[in-house]
Amino acid sequence: MLELSVCIGSSCHIKGAYNVIQTFQQLIEEGGFHDRINFKSGFCMKRCQHPGVAVLVDGEEHHVSPEAPGDFFNTRIMPKIL
Numbered sequence: 424m425l426e427l428s429v430c431i432g433s434s435c436h437i438k439g440a441y442n443v444i445q446t447f448q449q450l451i452e453e454g455g456f457h458d459r460i461n462f463k464s465g466f467c468m469k470r471c472q473h474p475g476v477a478v479l480v481d482g483e484e485h486h487v488s489p490e491a492p493g494d495f496f497n498t499r500i501m502p503k504i505l
């Protein structure tokens with residue numbers, strides 16, 4: 424089970440965390456990946472200074488552009504669950 428967590432702290436919220444969460448939820452739903460991805464949101468991950476929304480994939484830190492969360496999902500998450 425892949426652990427996927429999106430930061431919903433105030434800085435990431437302003438950067439577009441809501442859009443990232445919505446997109447990830449939609450892609451998980453469409454692909455029927457609930458049994459492969461444990462999707463959560465979490466409070467500030469202390470990475471506010473980085474551009475993009477803080478995301479942890481199995482504990483690995485990433486910073487996702489709110490304009491292209493689908494690209495991130497396809498290139499960084501999909502290969503880990505297929």
Ligand code: FES
Binds near residue numbers: 431433467471
């Ligand atoms: S608010 Fe997201 S890392 Fe701080």
